[in-house]
Amino acid sequence: MSDTQTRRAQKTRRLIFSGVFLSITIGLLLPFQPEVTPSVGTKSMFSFIENIKPGSTILISFDHESASFPEMKPLAIAVVSHLLKRDVKIIAISLFPEGAGLGASLLRRLGEENKKTYGTDFVFLGFKPEPRATILGMGKSFSFVFPFDFYGTKTSDLPIMSADRYSDVVGVITIADGSYPSHWIEYGAAKYELIVLSALAASMVTSYDPYVTSGQLHSILGGLRGAAEYESLLNVDGGGSRAMLAQTAAHIFIVLILIVGNISYLRSRKKKV
Amino acid sequence: MRKFLPISVSFVFGVLMFALWFEDSESRSMLHFTLIDYWQIIFAFGLLVGVVSFISVASRKISRGEEPFYNGVLIFGALLMPTLAMIDGLQPNSYFQWMFENVQAPMQSSVFALLAFFVASAAFRGFRARNAQSIILLLVALIVIIGRAPMGEFVWGGFDELIQWIRDFPSTSAKRAVLIGIGLGSVTTSLRVIFGVERTYLGER
Numbered sequence: 001m002s003d004t005q006t007r008r009a010q011k012t013r014r015l016i017f018s019g020v021f022l023s024i025t026i027g028l029l030l031p032f033q034p035e036v037t038p039s040v041g042t043k044s045m046f047s048f049i050e051n052i053k054p055g056s057t058i059l060i061s062f063d064h065e066s067a068s069f070p071e072m073k074p075l076a077i078a079v080v081s082h083l084l085k086r087d088v089k090i091i092a093i094s095l096f097p098e099g100a101g102l103g104a105s106l107l108r109r110l111g112e113e114n115k116k117t118y119g120t121d122f123v124f125l126g127f128k129p130e131p132r133a134t135i136l137g138m139g140k141s142f143s144f145v146f147p148f149d150f151y152g153t154k155t156s157d158l159p160i161m162s163a164d165r166y167s168d169v170v171g172v173i174t175i176a177d178g179s180y181p182s183h184w185i186e187y188g189a190a191k192y193e194l195i196v197l198s199a200l201a202a203s204m205v206t207s208y209d210p211y212v213t214s215g216q217l218h219s220i221l222g223g224l225r226g227a228a229e230y231e232s233l234l235n236v237d238g239g240g241s242r243a244m245l246a247q248t249a250a251h252i253f254i255v256l257i258l259i260v261g262n263i264s265y266l267r268s269r270k271k272k273v
Numbered sequence: 274m275r276k277f278l279p280i281s282v283s284f285v286f287g288v289l290m291f292a293l294w295f296e297d298s299e300s301r302s303m304l305h306f307t308l309i310d311y312w313q314i315i316f317a318f319g320l321l322v323g324v325v326s327f328i329s330v331a332s333r334k335i336s337r338g339e340e341p342f343y344n345g346v347l348i349f350g351a352l353l354m355p356t357l358a359m360i361d362g363l364q365p366n367s368y369f370q371w372m373f374e375n376v377q378a379p380m381q382s383s384v385f386a387l388l389a390f391f392v393a394s395a396a397f398r399g400f401r402a403r404n405a406q407s408i409i410l411l412l413v414a415l416i417v418i419i420g421r422a423p424m425g426e427f428v429w430g431g432f433d434e435l436i437q438w439i440r441d442f443p444s445t446s447a448k449r450a451v452l453i454g455i456g457l458g459s460v461t462t463s464l465r466v467i468f469g470v471e472r473t474y475l476g477e478r
Binding site: 012013016017019020021024034035036037039040065066067068069070098101102104105108128129130133134136137139140144145150151152191202205206207209210213225228244247248250251252253254255257258260261262265266 | 305317377394398401414422423444
């Protein structure tokens with residue numbers, strides 16, 4: 001590559017980076033939120049939670065790293081808030097060490113906001129290493145794998161832990177940014193007939209579509225758009241809805257650079273011919 | 274003996290775990306759950322080996338004068354977090370939780386967010402209409418990018434259905450083929466390890 005070409009490539013890169021930065025910043029600053037229509041997956045997850053009998057217990061697994069937290073947080077808040085509002089009890093765990101830190105504080109905050117009692121209405125059991133062994137071990141009993149909760153309290157002393165087996169919970173919602181939902185499907189659903197639902201990072205959604213069509217995964221709530229759709233069903237203004245304009249602006253910018261890139265490519269090819 | 278022992282252990286536990294998957298009787302379930310318990314303990318020791326190795330590599334680099342500041346920060350961070358957890362616990366207002374939420378999580382998220390810039394730059398250079406396949410790829414990418422943003426609904430009302438069709442048919446069938454391949458590959462590799470055909474984990478080539 002000649003010096004002129006290298007300089008031009010660097011200039012283009014800088015322009016693209018500046019464009020992405022500006023489109024996202026402007027999108028975040030403008031006080032306007034585009035409306036979103038809920039997709040099939042979002043509606044399916046929403047109606048599953050709507051139909052849970054109040055007082056039932058559900059398992060939530062925070063299976064994500066802190067790197068993806070800006071995307072996972074609106075998803076987690078939307079789902080957990082809905083569960084707490086419906087008076088569904090939550091037993092939460094994490095198959096990622098970082099998910100434990102994030103899940104613990106999020107649950108505490110939402111629990112307090114919804115005036116729920118720790119240990120009775122919700123509990124956080126923390127992190128255990130090796131996801132497959134954890135899922136299989138919980139098949140015996142939750143307290144077998146988690147004898148103590150995240151804060152060191154004996155799990156058998158907590159009233160909510162009367163639900164101690166997979167058969168005592170209505171299902172599991174895995175809030176994930178990677179491959180962990182497949183462990184829940186392969187081990188939790190296959191061996192213990194656990195209903196698996198998933199709130200996923202947008203980049204992972206298509207990887208799990210085959211499991212939805214085969215019925216192994218109940219539903220997927222995908223990315224910031226999924227969070228915004230869920231918030232619209234809950235009639236709340238959350239992080240997903242607030243990010244929609246920024247996401248739209250970034251998408252428009254990428255469409256523009258794809259068009260510009262292809263026009264310049266076709267022109268350069270014509271010149272060569 | 275050096276080869277016989279690990280191959281025998283792989284065979285015995287491989288066959289045992291496979292057989293116990295299908296067994297629900299009380300005594301055999303107890304054996305299954307005891308093995309699972311040991312599995313987690315071994316994995317936890319694996320984490321410990323990782324931490325020790327991480328600290329020893331960073332210390333060696335410092336002693337050789339290779340980026341001493343950054344390696345020092347790495348070791349300091351690796352020792353600080355467990356120390357804070359041991360002193361102050363993991364409560365919501367603890368120092369550990371504060372450090373995690375206000376230092377570690379934002380730093381990792383910031384690095385991950387840089388991907389948006391690189392993806393945009395790569396899309397500009399990569400999505401070129403070079404031939405029929407790349408034109409199809411480009412068109413599908415444009416449909417999904419426009420349709421998944423809220424603006425898609427204003428441009429054309431049929432985007433949602435079209436994207437759902439792309440996800441349900443071309444994308445799912447391709448993904449399912451990959452998954453079946455991975456599944457068959459996993460079964461083959463497991464059988465090779467259990468029967469001692471696959472020995473690369475012993476250092477053999």
